[in-house]
Amino acid sequence: MARNDRGDRPMSWPARMLQEHARVFFFSLGKLWVNPFGSLLTAVVIGITLSLPAGLHVMLGNLGGLSSSWEGAMQVSLFLKDSVSEERGQALAREIKLRPGVSQAAYISKDDALSEFRKLSGFGEALDTLDSNPLPAVITVTPSATQTEKQVDGLYDALSKLPEVDLAKVDQKWLERLYAIIQIVQRGVMVVASLLGLAVIVTVGNIVRLDIQGRHEEIEVMKLIGAPNSFIRRPFLYTGFWYGLSGGIVAILFVWIGILALEAPVTHLAGLYQSKYGLAGPGFLSCMEILGCGILLGWLGAFWTVARHIHAIEPR
């Protein structure tokens, strides 16, 4: 039946898919290139939509960095009984340091505590009027960074029960509150991000719908000459891919601009707290995440639209 006398045959499936995807990859890019201004506008619209959740995401990352840079505050202070000798105190500090989950344990003798207090508080003269040193010896224990809140609580319980310890204190309530607030904000960002992600899907879907309407005749011709739906669908899906990718690039650009705009006042504020804290822009991973989300959303928008509309077009 086949009169393929010259041995012309379609290629094997993988080779054919590779060629086809490469062709459509550039073909769809070329289609966008034909109308650069319109394509750019679309990319900007998608970019603005993406930049809000992306920016919030980067900001949260910065807050996380802020709290971890204050991780030192997660210290347990063990106030030792007066009866504990200096040698015993130093030995105890060494023992505590060997416990699992402890990264640092430093012994501060009564005298050291006094001189430190004298230096920092400015009450030196008042102290001189006292007969004896009222300050207890202290061991400051720093849990290792990998410890969870619960584990730190457990450590605190164990240390406070040591016979040498008069009083144990861990001042982390404010940190817990900060974490709680960050968690609420994170949820909020997720809600906003989902809504705006939906907006990207709808935006791309609408553009692709107009594109399909504009190429109604072309799709009819394709069906007439035997193009399967997957073949007709592919350029539109790649269009969604390009819109998502370009929107992601625009979003990263916007986030950087936002960071640059905020950097000076934030550094100033941090300076007022004697901190060298500065804003960090989106790192490589965050950028990849933003681009990936953009591509996925663009593709979804195109897929959703094409799936609904392409079946409706039949050659008359």
Add this chain to the structure above:
Amino acid sequence: MSNIIEFQRVSHRYAGGQDVLSDIEFSLAQGEMAFLTGASGAGKSTILRLVARLARATRGLVMVDGQNLATLKPRQVPAFRQRLGLIFQNVNLLNDRTVFDNVALPLVIRGFAHRDLGRQVRAALDQVGLLNKERLYPLFLSGGEQQRVGIARAVVTKPDLLLADEPTGNLDPELAQDVMKIFERFNGVGVSVLVATHAIDLINKLPHRVVHLENGRISDHAPTAASTLGGFAHGA
């Protein structure tokens, strides 16, 4: 030799309820060339549309190339259509692509290697005498040239069956004759050809079977040539 097209008691009815074809018994043998004639609305186009599975028979059996079209699932339709070469009066070229890209499209759909396209496309363009126009866009071509590009696109995949619906409708008699000669050349190398036309003057000179339709039925009457009606010359 078996039939490439087989219609058994085929009827087709529009959604509105009017019969366009009734009780059609018709076949085209493998390698045969035949013409479908009849007045506008007699059902010529409908027969071609049934063969290409652009419409479905309301009753009766349509077999094409051994395939019963009633049992063809929608997702199998593209693969089935790839076995045909379709040519239409309104040529349906894609105006934003060159002649070359238009003719290459069926090959691209079938997944031919990029490096093989050039040779096959040029062979097809050579057969319709448009080898030097491959870089032009369809809108820069005359009506006759566009029609020939449409033919090149239909034959580039070397189908076994060519269907043409009024392929000469927009052409002056001389160009129309050229197009018919092209079809005869393909038929000469074994392609089955079915042409719906009302260019009676033209086909009367050709040695092929003529199937005449009247009001949706196959008629025994010979078609009336426009030239015998007096005063009217054939044309669009």
